[in-house]
Amino acid sequence: MTNYLPILATTFIFLIGLAALALVVMFVVDVTQTSDAVRRNYPVIGRFRHVFTELGEFFRQYFFAMDREEMPFNRAERDWIGRAAKGDDNTVAFGSSKMLSAPGTPIFVNCPFPTLDEDAYEVQPLLIGPYSEKPFNAPSFFNISAMSYGALSTPAVRALSKGAKMAGCWMNTGEGGLSPYHLEGGADIVFQIGTAKYGVRDEEGNLSDAKLKEVAAHEQVRMFELKMSQGAKPGKGGILPGSKVTPKIAAIRGIPEGEDSISPNRHPEINDAASMLDMINHVRDVTGKPVGFKAVVGSYGWLSTLAEEIHRRGIESAPDFITIDSGDGGTGAAPMPLMDNVGLVIKESLPLVVDILSEYGLRDRIRVIASGKLVTPSEVAWALASGADFICSARGFMFSLGCIQALKCNKNTCPTGITTHNKRLQKGLDPANKAVKVANFCKNMIHEVEVISHSVGVGRPRLMKRKHVRIMQSDGTSIAMDERYPRKETLPQYAPKPAAE
Numbered sequence: 001m002t003n004y005l006p007i008l009a010t011t012f013i014f015l016i017g018l019a020a021l022a023l024v025v026m027f028v029v030d031v032t033q034t035s036d037a038v039r040r041n042y043p044v045i046g047r048f049r050h051v052f053t054e055l056g057e058f059f060r061q062y063f064f065a066m067d068r069e070e071m072p073f074n075r076a077e078r079d080w081i082g083r084a085a086k087g088d089d090n091t092v093a094f095g096s097s098k099m100l101s102a103p104g105t106p107i108f109v110n111c112p113f114p115t116l117d118e119d120a121y122e123v124q125p126l127l128i129g130p131y132s133e134k135p136f137n138a139p140s141f142f143n144i145s146a147m148s149y150g151a152l153s154t155p156a157v158r159a160l161s162k163g164a165k166m167a168g169c170w171m172n173t174g175e176g177g178l179s180p181y182h183l184e185g186g187a188d189i190v191f192q193i194g195t196a197k198y199g200v201r202d203e204e205g206n207l208s209d210a211k212l213k214e215v216a217a218h219e220q221v222r223m224f225e226l227k228m229s230q231g232a233k234p235g236k237g238g239i240l241p242g243s244k245v246t247p248k249i250a251a252i253r254g255i256p257e258g259e260d261s262i263s264p265n266r267h268p269e270i271n272d273a274a275s276m277l278d279m280i281n282h283v284r285d286v287t288g289k290p291v292g293f294k295a296v297v298g299s300y301g302w303l304s305t306l307a308e309e310i311h312r313r314g315i316e317s318a319p320d321f322i323t324i325d326s327g328d329g330g331t332g333a334a335p336m337p338l339m340d341n342v343g344l345v346i347k348e349s350l351p352l353v354v355d356i357l358s359e360y361g362l363r364d365r366i367r368v369i370a371s372g373k374l375v376t377p378s379e380v381a382w383a384l385a386s387g388a389d390f391i392c393s394a395r396g397f398m399f400s401l402g403c404i405q406a407l408k409c410n411k412n413t414c415p416t417g418i419t420t421h422n423k424r425l426q427k428g429l430d431p432a433n434k435a436v437k438v439a440n441f442c443k444n445m446i447h448e449v450e451v452i453s454h455s456v457g458v459g460r461p462r463l464m465k466r467k468h469v470r471i472m473q474s475d476g477t478s479i480a481m482d483e484r485y486p487r488k489e490t491l492p493q494y495a496p497k498p499a500a501e
């Protein structure tokens with residue numbers, strides 16, 4: 001019988017020697033390098049700090065963080081979306097883990113006599129763009145927010161388009177142009193015109209009417225959205241790293257392959273409310289479809305200027321909708337200071353914009369779409385009660401696709417295949433399977449918002465008003481939302497004129 005002992009002993013001593021040598025090399029490298037103070041002062045051991053920091057990012061969410069602790073979305077929210085997407089039982093046991101005393105928390109005012117199921121009525125479609133050639137009667141109040149093909153992978157766009165069709169909601173292309181994958185599911189599409197006009201630009205990067213017409217010729221394309229700004233990066237254009245600019249994406253956007261795709265930080269031809277209205281009316285004339293704009297609100301006096309300009313030109317000239325994005329909105333890649341601290345959050349901006357529109361008598365003319373961390377039924381119900389007509393979600397739908405909040409969307413290494421163009425990683429995302437999850441998430445969201453609306457005693461979600469919500473204050477008591485944001489009367493000069501005798 002062969003005696004393995006000497007071989008094992010030699011191998012063991014060799015490995016120990018190798019490890020000792022590696023330690024010596026690391027020691028010498030650490031004490032001689034000058035870029036990292038910790039490693040220079042604590043050679044070898046200092047390296048563990050980096051290893052643990054890297055690993056902490058992955059393991060925190062599994063082992064250490066509490067259910068309501070993580071940002072941008074905590075485990076309770078992610079789990080709710082996960083269960084809704086799977087179509088699983090979405091009840092929870094024992095009691096709420098939500099800290100209800102946190103200032104700003106909305107509390108819905110339940111009615112002693114809730115709406116009976118048989119008295120509730122179906123969610124109704126809502127018309128957008130009554131003065132355009134082809135207005136859009138939008139069926140769903142919960143829809144998929146702008147995410148470009150480029151930031152998203154091919155299978156992710158395919159799953160979203162199929163899922164949107166199944167759920168009867170719309171899907172926004174984001175600023176990356178219209179791809180065949182947006183269309184293949186058959187869903188309603190909102191085409192976004194970003195500052196670089198990807199997909200509708202001429203050779204010089206200007207808006208091309210011919211391309212606009214081509215896009216509008218697709219019946220599925222129901223509306224056009226002019227992107228003025230987005231919550232994650234107000235005042236900064238889109239950023240798509242060169243590693244994600246594949247030949248297909250380059251062709252759809254009309255840009256060179258493999259180079260960073262950076263769009264201007266504003267539409268060069270729009271520098272005030274009047275030029276914005278010019279552009280909106282131009283796109284509406286060319287396409288015949290409703291046109292609105294998306295912005296995150298910071299300063300807001302310009303909205304009054306815009307409203308006055310609309311009245312000067314006539315009510316038909318108004319944007320057909322305004323999408324208000326929250327200052328804490330998401331994106332594929334953005335500078336941290338803009339993501340963290342620029343732009344009002346939706347809790348503040350939504351009631352504010354709705355009130356300005358009411359004062360100028362434009363509330364029924366301009367539909368209000370809200371977005372920004374509105375991913376659970378209570379947040380969506382809050383937005384409807386505050387005055388939104390529609391809610392859009394981006395990251396909510398990413399979670400329904402299987403996003404695990406790894407926060408690597410800008411690295412082309414997304415482990416779930418959603419935001420990567422690496423074919424190996426995309427394999428995990430089966431569009432047919434995920435489409436069902438996208439649809440389930442949307443339908444279950446609508447269902448649970450209906451449940452809240454019945455609890456407050458109205459027949460359907462859009463009938464919820466500010467009086468149905470109270471807002472938690474810092475002293476642990478709540479105030480009625482219609483006391484905090486009282487109803488604004490239309491200013492006399494903008495009130496509808498009484499009919500002639």
Ligand SMILES: Cc1cc2nc3c(=O)[nH]c(=O)nc-3n(C[C@H](O)[C@H](O)[C@H](O)COP(=O)(O)O)c2cc1C
Binds near residue numbers: 231326
């Ligand atoms: C991966 C990704 C890509 C996005 N791309 C766009 C875009 O092209 N245009 C845009 O207006 N907003 C874009 N957004 C912002 C979203 O449309 C949305 O306004 C924001 O994330 C807030 O909604 P949420 O909290 O539901 O994600 C993107 C967001 C994400 C996460």
Ligand code: SF4
Binds near residue numbers: 398405407418
């Ligand atoms: S899994 Fe991570 S990298 Fe992929 S989409 Fe979600 S947050 Fe982005």
